[in-house]
Amino acid sequence: MNVTELAAVDAPRAARVLSAVRDDALSGRRPRPAPRPVIEESWGRMLRSGVDPDHDFRSGLLSPEEIQRRREDSPLRHVLPVLREGLVSVADTARHIMVIADADGRVLWREGSSAVLRKADGLGFLPGADWREDVVGTNGVGTPAVVRRPVQVFAAEHFVRSHASWTCAGAPVTDPRDGRLIGVVDVSGPLETMHPATLAWVDSVAKLAEARLRDLHLTALERLRAVAAPVLARLGGRALAVDREGWTAAVTGMPYTSRIALPKALSPGRRPLPGLGPCLVEPLAEGWLVRPADEPLPSGATRIVLDLGNPRRWTVTVSGGAGSWTHELSPRHSELLFLLAEHRAGRTAAQLAADVFGDPRRTVTVRAEMSRVRRYLGGLLEHRPYRFCDAAEIEVVVPDEPSGLLPFSEAPAVLRARAASPPP
Template identity: 75%
Template sequence: MDVTQLAAVDAAQAARMMSEVRSATLAGQRSRLPPRPVIGRSWERVLRSGVDPERGARAGLLPREEVERRREASPLRLVLPVLREGLLSVADAAHHIVVVADAEGRVLWREGNAAVLRRADGVGFEPGADWGEGAVGTNGVGTPAVVRRPVQVFAAEHFVGALASWTCAGAPLTDPRDGRLIGVVDVSGPLETMHPATLAWVGSVAKLAEARLRELHLTSLERLRAVAAPVLARLGGRAMVVDRDGWTAAVAGLPYTARIALPGTASAGRGWLPAVGPCSLEPLAGGWLVRADGEPGGPGPVRIVLDLSRPRRWTVTLDGAAGPWSHDLSPRHAELLYLLAVHRSGRSAAELAEDVFGDPARRVTVRAEMSRVRRYLGAFLEHRPYRFAEGAEVGVLLPDDPRDLLPHSAARTVARGRSGAPAA
């Protein structure tokens, strides 16, 4: 029986069991019952990072002014009403608190049961605190941010002993415009209030919040579309108007693409884009006017560098005749491009589906993701099978510790990369 299921029947027994598992793990011994895989992998990461298992490695609180600055700059502020409506009333009644943290794990908002808020103060679970895995170990804020999926952490599944009287369920929040992690929403409380349905509840509300962000983005795109139509009608030629994230508002004389890849530091002037070729960018209110100057296609030989060395941020950089060009990668795209970098002869959709999902039948999902990848790699990514273009020089920058490679990924090739074993 899963420890979270046991906890719903007998929280005290489940807590004792997890305490024994944690003690054995810290002593380097094998316990009778291994930790759940998501918890075991988190403990491995935290042990490598040197977090004190009794006190953690608390960073200083952010000043109040910095917390306010982050709140104002974060898209999370746009979905606070959704999170409050979906979580707060039930959490308060159930002796829980709701915590919203940014992508770095810094707590920005915290509300809920007054008594539990006071208990949270005692363990530093307060606005401005760092609750990333590298600061306080396995927990309902830092761990979902690493693995990019909802996670429930019960009692001594928390790596730091001071948190063993808590139960937490957290879900990552991503920006639907670009797949970027923007934060985590977490519901936490005393371990005796734990319920196995909490994780599904928090995950569902997180999806509602992401849907609200998607709705706001579509509204802003409609406003840009109203500006774009007369601009393109007046110009003629091959051009398009996109928002600041590359989503297409209007197009003239070019094939329609829902989104084009813009460099991370897009600026006015001449350049090269995979979906357009040589072009010029001119700023518009809320976006860019892209005017094609020549035929689409690659600008000649190119070096492609896949940078997977940093935690939670991965990029691909193309350096060719048109100069260097970089793009931030979602967790899934980082995983797929790593697989293609390892298998230079190429992978079919079925092979990639087997690699990523363990199910070759999920070819449609893979094809949809690879179609999105080709928006920014264009002619440098071929298909049938999927592979980097012939002649492209491909390099991969890996973490200093191989075990930190794409921690969200369950793909077998990635797992072999973490272990240092040959990829094939």
């Protein structure tokens, strides 16, 4: 019986065997039985990189603001329901926790058994902690990120001695569009919770998350294609519609390419793009219209109409020389865009927090919401401070009666505007 089989029936005895194996390996002796290849290779990396097996090194935690920023930037936020449904309920019953880390090995989410969460606190397995393999040794977050496949780490297979009372199984989650690592999902718990089927369970849920990300990508391209089709039909010539990351939704008059390289901070206008040269760039809902610069520039300035006239439905419509598109707004986004239209010079995150919540300290929430707004308005919104771009014409449609302005809102700035006559 190998150690893995032994662990399934007698976890304490398997842990003692692995402890002796680990001691032999660290002492330079040939361990018997030999560790599993994935663990032996990881231990070799740890010895070469100088990780101390007898001291639990803990890097500084990320600030709450940075954790929130990374959560908002992480594609894994879109598949949290899949991960929770597949892992958390079972993990809680089985005295495990689910941990989700980003591609840098930083813990972003933890859920599950409250008793196990407290044990994880004692190991420094906290939100914002750095669990890269070359920082904390062989583990169920950092090691799968290195080898790019699911790994279970049991007891003394952890390189750092203080983690030997723990068992974990982690699987990498990759971007289905390009294979890029976007994070690791891990199920961890005390030694006695080890089960040989845990790794297959975690891996299957990670693959479900990847499939969901693929579906979301294709659905988003379909939405963009529906907006772009009439625009491309009117324009003629050469043009393509791409999402915010450059993935192509529609193309006309030029060879199809699945993706074009876009600069991180793209704004409307004449811009050089890799592989295409000088291009004319205009915003589309959740994407961009891109035309080679030798095509005639569409006439007409970009116009943004914020329609708050209907007490139950609020929209933003963007129109320009290439056509127009409309996006329905949530109540919170309606408030934020109304305030930016009222303050064309811009508002800082603290000012918007005071305007919406009456508390200038709630900047994390404001930044998260503005990040969502910028996904569909893109370069039409500037930041530092947040504001509409100077080149856009802004129109706000409000109800005839000031009391009808965003009637759901209790934001202090909206209450002041609602009390005014006539409304802004």
